[in-house]
Amino acid sequence: MNENYGNQIKEYRISLGLTQNQVATEMNVTPGYISNVENGRTAMSLRMLIYYAKLMGITLDALVGQLEPEYKSSALDNALLREISKLDEASKEKLLKTIKIWNS
DSSP, X not given: OOTTHHHXXXXXXXXXXXXXXXXXXXXXXXXXXXXXXXXXXXXXXXHHHHHHHHHHTSOHHHHHHHHOGGGHHHHHHHHHHHHHHTSOHHHHHHHHHHHHHHHO
C-alpha cells in the first residue's frame, strides 16, 4: 500500500466529522494508535482495516480503493457487481442493453 495512506485515512475520518478519540473508542484502540496510523508511524493490520471500513460505513474494497489508486478499478468493478446482483432479470437485461448502447 502507498506510504501516504495515513494521511488519506486522516482525511477520510475528518471528512466524516469524526475525532481520533471517537474512532479509537469504536475500534477499541488508543487515540495514540490512531494518531500513529495517521502520521505514518504505524500500519493498520488487515483486521484493523476491516474494522475501520466497517466503522466508516464502507466496504473494505471501497476503503482500499480509496487508499490505493491501483486497486480502485477492481473495487469499482466489485461495487458494480454487488449492485447488479440485486437487480431482477428484466432490469439486468435493460442495463445490459444500455451499456451496449454506451459502448457503441
